[in-house]
Amino acid sequence: MNIRQAKEKIQELKRIIAENNHRYYVENSPLISDYDYDMLMNELIAIERMYPDLITPDSPTQRVGSDLSAAKKNEFRQYAHRYPMLSLGNTYDITEVEAFADRAEKGIGEKFTFSCELKFDGTAICLTYRDGKLFRALTRGDGTVGDDVTENAGHIGNIPGTLKGSGYPEEFEIRGEVYMPYKAFDRLNAERLRDEDAPFANPRNAASGSLKLIDPEEVGHRGLECTLYHILGDNLPFATHNEALEAAASWGLPVSDKRKLCSSIDEIEDYINFWDTERKNLPFATDGIVIKVNELPFQRSLGYTSKFPRWAVAYKFKAEQALTRLRSIDYQVGRTGAVTPVANLDPVPLSGTTVKRASLHNSEQMQLLDIRIGDYVYVEKGGEIIPKITGVELSRREEGTAVPQFPAECPVCGTPLVRDEGEAKFFCPNSDGCPPQIMGKLVHFISRKAMNVIAGDATVEQLYNLGLVRTPADLYDLDKQDLLRLEGWKDRSADRFLESLNASRSAGFEHVLFAIGIRYVGESTAKSIARHFGTIDAIMAADKDALLAVGDVGEVIADSILGYFSDEAHRNEIERLRAAGLNMSMEVQDAPLSDSLAGKTIVISGNFSISRDEMKSLIELHGGKNSSSLSSRTSFLLAGNKPGPEKLKKAESLGVPVIDEEEFNRIAGIAQADSAGNEEGGQLSLF
Ligand code: IVH
Numbered sequence: 001m002n003i004r005q006a007k008e009k010i011q012e013l014k015r016i017i018a019e020n021n022h023r024y025y026v027e028n029s030p031l032i033s034d035y036d037y038d039m040l041m042n043e044l045i046a047i048e049r050m051y052p053d054l055i056t057p058d059s060p061t062q063r064v065g066s067d068l069s070a071a072k073k074n075e076f077r078q079y080a081h082r083y084p085m086l087s088l089g090n091t092y093d094i095t096e097v098e099a100f101a102d103r104a105e106k107g108i109g110e111k112f113t114f115s116c117e118l119k120f121d122g123t124a125i126c127l128t129y130r131d132g133k134l135f136r137a138l139t140r141g142d143g144t145v146g147d148d149v150t151e152n153a154g155h156i157g158n159i160p161g162t163l164k165g166s167g168y169p170e171e172f173e174i175r176g177e178v179y180m181p182y183k184a185f186d187r188l189n190a191e192r193l194r195d196e197d198a199p200f201a202n203p204r205n206a207a208s209g210s211l212k213l214i215d216p217e218e219v220g221h222r223g224l225e226c227t228l229y230h231i232l233g234d235n236l237p238f239a240t241h242n243e244a245l246e247a248a249a250s251w252g253l254p255v256s257d258k259r260k261l262c263s264s265i266d267e268i269e270d271y272i273n274f275w276d277t278e279r280k281n282l283p284f285a286t287d288g289i290v291i292k293v294n295e296l297p298f299q300r301s302l303g304y305t306s307k308f309p310r311w312a313v314a315y316k317f318k319a320e321q322a323l324t325r326l327r328s329i330d331y332q333v334g335r336t337g338a339v340t341p342v343a344n345l346d347p348v349p350l351s352g353t354t355v356k357r358a359s360l361h362n363s364e365q366m367q368l369l370d371i372r373i374g375d376y377v378y379v380e381k382g383g384e385i386i387p388k389i390t391g392v393e394l395s396r397r398e399e400g401t402a403v404p405q406f407p408a409e410c411p412v413c414g415t416p417l418v419r420d421e422g423e424a425k426f427f428c429p430n431s432d433g434c435p436p437q438i439m440g441k442l443v444h445f446i447s448r449k450a451m452n453v454i455a456g457d458a459t460v461e462q463l464y465n466l467g468l469v470r471t472p473a474d475l476y477d478l479d480k481q482d483l484l485r486l487e488g489w490k491d492r493s494a495d496r497f498l499e500s501l502n503a504s505r506s507a508g509f510e511h512v513l514f515a516i517g518i519r520y521v522g523e524s525t526a527k528s529i530a531r532h533f534g535t536i537d538a539i540m541a542a543d544k545d546a547l548l549a550v551g552d553v554g555e556v557i558a559d560s561i562l563g564y565f566s567d568e569a570h571r572n573e574i575e576r577l578r579a580a581g582l583n584m585s586m587e588v589q590d591a592p593l594s595d596s597l598a599g600k601t602i603v604i605s606g607n608f609s610i611s612r613d614e615m616k617s618l619i620e621l622h623g624g625k626n627s628s629s630l631s632s633r634t635s636f637l638l639a640g641n642k643p644g645p646e647k648l649k650k651a652e653s654l655g656v657p658v659i660d661e662e663e664f665n666r667i668a669g670i671a672q673a674d675s676a677g678n679e680e681g682g683q684l685s686l687f
Pocket of ligand 1: 086087088090117118119120121123124176177229230290308309312314
């Protein structure tokens with residue numbers, strides 16, 4: 001690999017890792033398994049090792065993934081961590097654990113011990129106790145700043161609000177993991193399915209999603225638990241990690257009793273082997289073993305890299321596999337028209353459930369595996385709900401097994417399938433006529449960020465199957481009689497649905513534009529287009545150049561919008577939605593306040609006198625554009641209280657000006673609030 005290829009590969013890996021970090025830490029719904037994620041990271045590490053000059057401070061190999069809810073509404077207050085909250089170096093390879101133990105022995109040079117512990121599979125939390133009372137609970141966030149979830153933590157059963165016993169330091173931090181035991185997870189998912197909410201993919205996502213709920217009472221109902229594994233503070237009176245955790249336990253803090261002190265690599269390996277099997281009998285998920293140097297002075301002398309302690313390592317267990325027989329393959333058409341091969345298997349037990357179906361991803365994957373009907377195949381559970389087939393046991397292949405044929409036509413509507421260049425998946429192009437795609441559009445239309453109608457997939461499916469709804473506009477023609485035909489629906493459910501549908505009539509125009517589902521027009525693009533043109537008529541009348549004048553719109557999106565409105569059926573649908581009373585233009589207060597920030601791309605960091613979401617809206621209302629990452633194209637970094645040090649450093653190295661809130665108000669032409677916080681000039685009172 002030459003340097004140019006290395007650069008390209010690094011760029012690509014960073015992009016994929018960033019996308020998956022977001023899915024994992026912020027959205028709590030990963031698309032790939034932990035193992036696949038770790039392999040991507042290893043590939044990046046290997047290339048960076050070959051070309052150390054290409055390592056940048058923002059590389060995911062140099063910093064922890066962020067769970068900050070910055071982009072979400074109702075975000076939490078954020079506070080800086082007193083000590084950075086780091087991750088752990090991890091490996092699936094026992095020889096790397098041996099290498100870690102060797103390095104520690106060489107670095108320390110005298111007798112010491114290892115503390116071996118379970119690696120709890122949840123979400124990290126940092127608790128601060130002051131004078132024996134829970135003072136604050138923060139998530140890991142980006143390692144430097146975390147979300148304040150104190151109130152929520154107070155509703156987790158085994159986190160004490162007040163310590164018992166005596167001898168605890170006046171102030172200390174204790175870190176650990178919040179997780180959801182299997183029982184609570186199963187109960188929650190059953191409830192969510194009943195309520196037509198998407199189930200969580202695994203207990204870890206359920207735990208981090210639950211810890212960030214807005215309603216602390218609801219957090220209390222989720223059955224979360226916490227185990228604490230790391231104490232920090234100034235001048236703590238402990239010689240070893242084990243002693244510190246024993247003291248914590250005596251103060252009533254939840255500490256694991258599955259820890260073991262080991263003095264040799266053989267003992268470590270025995271511990272690992274024991275728990276590799278025994279963990280299957282635990283009532284909660286573990287994904288590995290953590291091995292820590294036990295003596296605190298030695299921990300201090302080994303120190304930290306920018307991302308990991310050098311005194312600890314995590315050995316991760318590989319996902320469990322099962323071997324079973326492939327009976328047949330179904331070809332499922334998804335909401336986007338993508339066709340996914342799904343294997344029907346002889347039922348086989350795997351990590352607590354019986355697996356009967358598994359994904360084969362796409363036709364390329366089927367060819368790569370060289371899979372045949374009747375083969376014995378390996379199944380694994382990753383981050384996804386549906387398990388996947390990872391291999392074929394060729395030694396057990398029998399004569400006469402048939403090569404499966406990927407269909408040439410849509411198995412639902414019969415339209416010939418197409419595959420775009422560079423795409424691995426085949427698609428059914430009949431987007432307005434193919435039943436799963438029609439239902440997909442309806443589900444999108446009513447979803448929370450679109451029209452926010454309270455109903456789920458099952459309702460849409462029933463409405464479709466009864467022939468009551470084909471397009472979003474049909475929803476607004478429904479009456480109570482129609483709804484009472486739905487299975488299990490009574491007066492109350494029908495009324496609730498109609499009320500919610502009625503409320504959706506006042507959703508802002510940008511939501512309507514997003515809801516109609518023009519390909520590539522996502523939530524933020526819809527907002528930009530709606531703000532730019534102001535009305536649906538102006539958008540429908542726009543030619544390509546006019547569309548390209550919108551900051552977020554390039555060739556692909558412009559062509560997609562033109563294509564959408566050139567279809568008469570779509571224009572009719574818009575007219576029916578207009579007649580149903582939906583907003584087809586921006587409300588006056590949503591219209592831009594000024595264009596004082598037109599053409600400016602702004603990155604914000606830190607806290608302001610208004611919330612971060614409000615600050616972002618303010619930027620947009622004055623014609624500016626928000627961006628989450630700094631580049632040479634950034635106009636300025638708007639730094640509030642406690643901005644991210646990395647952001648400041650990067651701005652400096654790129655020569656991007658850094659301004660504060662006061663300076664920003666001046667540039668945007670916003671009247672300043674006086675020192676008592678009373679607003680003058682009216683514009684800020686919008687919030
Ligand atoms: S010690 C300085 N001990 O695993 C690092 N971490 O993949 C201190 N984790 O970020 C962490 N169980 O959230 C430690 N017994 C344990 C753990 C544990 C789970 C989590 C933790 C960490 C992540 C790294």
